[in-house]
Amino acid sequence: KQEVTQIPAALSVPEGENLVLNCSFTDSAIYNLQWFRQDPGKGLTSLLLIQSSQREQTSGRLNASLDKSSGRSTLYIAASQPGDSATYLCAPHGGNTGKLIFGQGTTLQVKP
Amino acid sequence: NAGVTQTPKFQVLKTGQSMTLQCAQDMNHNSMYWYRQDPGMGLRLIYYSASEGTTDKGEVPNGYNVSRLNKREFSLRLESAAPSQTSVYFCATNQGGGLHTEAFFGQGTRLTVV
Numbered sequence: 274k275q276e277v278t279q280i281p282a283a284l285s286v287p288e289g290e291n292l293v294l295n296c297s298f299t300d301s302a303i304y305n306l307q308w309f310r311q312d313p314g315k316g317l318t319s320l321l322l323i324q325s326s327q328r329e330q331t332s333g334r335l336n337a338s339l340d341k342s343s344g345r346s347t348l349y350i351a352a353s354q355p356g357d358s359a360t361y362l363c364a365p366h367g368g369n370t371g372k373l374i375f376g377q378g379t380t381l382q383v384k385p
Numbered sequence: 386n387a388g389v390t391q392t393p394k395f396q397v398l399k400t401g402q403s404m405t406l407q408c409a410q411d412m413n414h415n416s417m418y419w420y421r422q423d424p425g426m427g428l429r430l431i432y433y434s435a436s437e438g439t440t441d442k443g444e445v446p447n448g449y450n451v452s453r454l455n456k457r458e459f460s461l462r463l464e465s466a467a468p469s470q471t472s473v474y475f476c477a478t479n480q481g482g483g484l485h486t487e488a489f490f491g492q493g494t495r496l497t498v499v
Contacts, residue, residue, distance in 0.1 A: 307488060316475060317490040362428070366488070370435040371416045371481035372443070373488055375428040 275300040275367055279376035286353055287384050294348040294379045296363035301341045303365040307373065308337050308348050311360045320361075321348070353383045387411055391476050391491035398466045398498045406461040406494050408476030414489075416481030417459035418443075419451065421472040422493075428475065434459055435481050466498045 276299045286292055296306075305324050309317040321330045323339040323346065330337050336349040346363055360380045364373035392407045408417065418433040430443030434453040448470060450462045463470060474494045480486035 305486075309490075316492040317477075319487050319489060322487045364428075364488070366479070370433060370441070371479045371488070372418065372430060372433060373428075373477065373479075374430070375420075377425075377427045 275303075275365060275374040277363065277365065277374055277376035279361075279363060279379050281379060282377065283380045283382075285382040285384065288353060288355060290353050290383075291349070291351050292353055292381070294350070294361050294363075294381070296346040296348070296376055298344045298346075298363075298365045298374075300365075300367065301344050303341065303367055304371070305366040306337075306339050306346050307364050307366065308335075308346075309362045309364065311362060311378070313359075317362065350381075353381075355383050355385050357381060357383050389476055389478055389489050389491040391474075391494050393494060394492065395495045396497070398463075398496065400467060400498060402466050403462065403464050404466065404496075405463075406474055406476075406496075408459045408461070408491060409457050410476075410478045410489075411457065412478055412489065413456070414478040414480050414486075415456070416479050417453065418477040418488075419449075419459070419461045420475045420477060421445065422475060423472050431461065431474075463496075466496075468498045470496065471498045472496060 280295045308320040321337040334351040360378040362378045419431040420428045432451040437456045476491040479488035
């Protein structure tokens with residue numbers, strides 16, 4: 274059974290800092306891994322999808338890496354802004370069904 | 386292009402009442418999913434449909450039923466609501482079948498059972 278852990282659970286940083294969010298998963302037989310953002314009371318917004326054959330994906334100030342063999346992914350946020358404040362969720366996609374299994378998320382607060 | 390649309394957005398039920406949550410997607414995706422999100426528990430998979438005509442149980446299926454009406458629509462039914470089913474429910478879609486596509490989520494249905 275796939276289990277996903279995200280560390281840290283919460284993070285508070287001053288504006289402008291670079292930061293790293295960590296995600297680990299127990300079953301390396303995944304197809305993709307996706308990072309999402311969730312604002313309070315809202316749905317999930319897709320940030321990045323890393324295919325199993327890739328090691329990295331970039332979108333603007335976001336960079337996500339994937340190491341399937343060690344069961345780890347990281348989300349790097351450069352030059353953080355108050356608007357980045359949200360909960361960040363990682364979710365490996367498993368098997369032919371494409372099921373996503375979620376971690377508990379990292380809640381980020383960026384202070385002006 | 387609406388993406389994934391859930392109805393209703395909010396609902397209050399009395400214990401024992403029934404209701405159906407609706408989800409429709411216009412992304413031509415094969416697979417659809419229902420999740421619930423609870424504080425401290427994260428998102429948990431209730432049921433999923435890997436393709437039109439198939440449905441399977443997820444992690445927390447008890448108390449729920451689903452129908453994949455066609456490729457676009459996947460509904461979740463609570464036959465006899467219980468306070469433990471108070472939660473935020475999300476519908477999601479992706480292409481499935483081992484294909485490398487993003488999953489997309491609806492905006493959620495906030496359900497309170499009193």
